[in-house]
Amino acid sequence: MEGVLKAVDQEKLDRILNSAMKEFSSQPFQKASTNKIVEDAGISKGLLFHYFGNKEKLFAYLEKFSFKVIEDGIVNELDWDNADILLRLKEVSMIKLNIIQKYPYLNDFSLRLFKDQTIEEIMHRNPNFPLELYSQVYTRNIDFSLFKDGLDVEKALNIIKWTMEKFSEELRWKIEHGSMEFDQTIVERELNMYIDMLKTSFYK
Amino acid sequence: MEGVLKAVDQEKLDRILNSAMKEFSSQPFQKASTNKIVEDAGISKGLLFHYFGNKEKLFAYLEKFSFKVIEDGIVNELDWDNADILLRLKEVSMIKLNIIQKYPYLNDFSLRLFKDQTIEEIMHRNPNFPLELYSQVYTRNIDFSLFKDGLDVEKALNIIKWTMEKFSEELRWKIEHGSMEFDQTIVERELNMYIDMLKTSFYK
């Protein structure tokens, strides 16, 4: 990515990115502490500034990086031929959960990006941000006739989205607090149970 | 409440409590700024310390205060004879939404209390915390036979809880960002639509 960095040990770079995303996702830009970041990443103050120049450039790098990771995940792993939005959203959840395994704070960080800035600001500083990709997730090739006739589809979709989000949230909390570890197949099995319940509830 | 305060103009006190809950719910204790609190409340630095002594005592007062408000809300407004947990949880949502009208950050603040401390710590510093009250909300007098036979009730309850929480969250976001104003009857009507959908889905 971009010539901001010299060649760097990838594992060390990930450590820095993770501690930086952690700090920036829990503090607004001004209050986020580069001291905390270097301490958490186990590197010296000087090295961070040697790599990234200053705090703003570090933040800009993280912004591009996190968009890239999400975009790659969606582009490479989503099955666009699947017309069932429940399965589509399940895939999205699984993709996010897998990203979290490698970059635990990437999702929090990018959520903050959207809360703290308007989409216009993001697009302006990030011209090739794949905006249409995000909206297509919920619409492209989706067969809404699967829903029961007379059902308020908008509200049903909300319940579905909220269930996925809260499921992921709680799963993450459990993993972070050590009461379970991430196992792709086990997680998928439990998520499937929720999918089935929602299918019975809302589909013909 | 407790002799921490001299007689104080109630409206001014509410202003202080609200700005303090706002600050403490967005910053950890150490980083929360008394300067911000007094500025936001429109009072002088000295007055805050005249009232509360120091930052810790202010925080302790807020803790007791927020528990009290929630407890009063539940005790006075919940209909314990209602055996339908969907309606029970709807009542809880409405109570919380009404509290938010007067103390917008009380819910965020008390959520942080639970995230940052174990229940043991809270109970220790707050001996008459109404723990059983909280658990009874989900169990006392509830008729679980209303659910469809063979349904995974635990998961259904999760979907119900998550729907209520996310509904409240999004409503609050809309109100805070000015795209709508709080109207008890309109909100209740929309919440009822979700309740009806969940009833159709999960009840016999």
Add this chain to the structure above:
DNA sequence: CAATTTATTGACCACTCCAGTCAATTCGTG
């Protein structure tokens, strides 16, 4: 091996913000 380049350190600087204090002022009331 020495020589040279590259990666990395952390003490240091000027600055901002912090919780808390207290002499001075304003306010409410009889």
Add this chain to the structure above:
DNA sequence: CACGAATTGACTGGAGTGGTCAATAAATTG
């Protein structure tokens, strides 16, 4: 007016800030 209570905000020592840079360690080269 007088007197006590409510309220102010300039001020303090200390902690934490982003960023620099001379010095050191490690890697690479001949």
